[in-house]
Amino acid sequence: MYCSPRLTEALLCLFALAGWHCAEPDVVQERAMGERESFDLLREQMVREQMEARDIRDPRVLAAMRAVPRHLFVPVDERPFSYTDRPLAIGEGQTISQPYIVALMTQLLHLQGGEKVLEVGTGSGYQAAVLEAMGTRVFSIEIICPLAERAGKTLEAAGYENVMVRCGDGYRGWPEQAPFDAVIVTAAPDHIPQPLVDQLKDEGLMVIPVGDIHQELVLLRKRGGKVTEQDIIPVRFVPMTGEAEKAPGH
Numbered sequence: 001m002y003c004s005p006r007l008t009e010a011l012l013c014l015f016a017l018a019g020w021h022c023a024e025p026d027v028v029q030e031r032a033m034g035e036r037e038s039f040d041l042l043r044e045q046m047v048r049e050q051m052e053a054r055d056i057r058d059p060r061v062l063a064a065m066r067a068v069p070r071h072l073f074v075p076v077d078e079r080p081f082s083y084t085d086r087p088l089a090i091g092e093g094q095t096i097s098q099p100y101i102v103a104l105m106t107q108l109l110h111l112q113g114g115e116k117v118l119e120v121g122t123g124s125g126y127q128a129a130v131l132e133a134m135g136t137r138v139f140s141i142e143i144i145c146p147l148a149e150r151a152g153k154t155l156e157a158a159g160y161e162n163v164m165v166r167c168g169d170g171y172r173g174w175p176e177q178a179p180f181d182a183v184i185v186t187a188a189p190d191h192i193p194q195p196l197v198d199q200l201k202d203e204g205l206m207v208i209p210v211g212d213i214h215q216e217l218v219l220l221r222k223r224g225g226k227v228t229e230q231d232i233i234p235v236r237f238v239p240m241t242g243e244a245e246k247a248p249g250h
């Protein structure tokens with residue numbers, strides 16, 4: 001196999017060449033340590049090249065992206081690609097979002113720490129971990145129960161204690177825990193679900209992809225009972241399923 005001298009490619013080659021089949025137990029441990037260090041390097045490179053070199057400026061977001069081990073939220077066979085500039089498959093036909101999009105959506109929420117955040121679309125649990133690393137309490141809903149269960153276990157094993165994951169349709173939010181300082185939606189409905197707007201505190205922010213074939217990332221702001229919307233960038237998310245597909249006006 002040809003290995004390019006560039007850091008990412010060299011490390012990916014290292015992972016590809018390191019077959020587990022020939023490992024003795026002590027070698028496995030050493031390799032695991034080497035792997036962790038390689039992932040640390042890849043994560044640092046991800047933050048520099050995919051975030052700082054673009055428009056991610058919030059130091060708290062950059063610190064969170066540096067802190068959360070994304071590879072733990074990715075299926076084992078996809079792990080070597082954890083820090084590449086793209087979404088990855090996580091099973092059940094779903095994806096973990098591209099790292100830059102996770103950072104951008106987090107930055108748009110202007111979190112200071114101490115907020116209560118609702119996430120619709122837990123997926124792997126990675127975005128929820130990033131939100132916890134920002135010092136918030138996270139309530140996350142996932143419509144595919146095996147994903148919700150797996151994300152809950154991953155978050156627990158990785159030590160994220162301020163995330164509650166529930167299996168269900170996030171279209172109606174989490175009324176028992178409302179109101180929220182911020183809402184983040186990581187699956188695209190073709191309209192903004194009114195229950196999510198209702199569960200947002202005054203002065204609260206929501207970031208949500210809206211559309212079907214053409215989607216736009218929308219930042220919604222509630223102020224003095226008034227709601228304003230700002231288009232941020234075109235995006236491509238998996239569709240929001242469940243009630244979003246049946247809602248009136250659909």
Ligand code: SAM
Pocket residue numbers: 094095096097120121122123124125126127128141142143144147168169170171186187237238239240241242243244
């Ligand atoms: N935030 C996730 C992460 O960090 O891995 C990525 C989420 S993935 C792009 C979108 C997720 O939204 C999928 O897991 C999908 O099953 C879920 N989803 C779709 N419709 C939903 C709904 N109505 N309620 C809750 N989750 C939903």
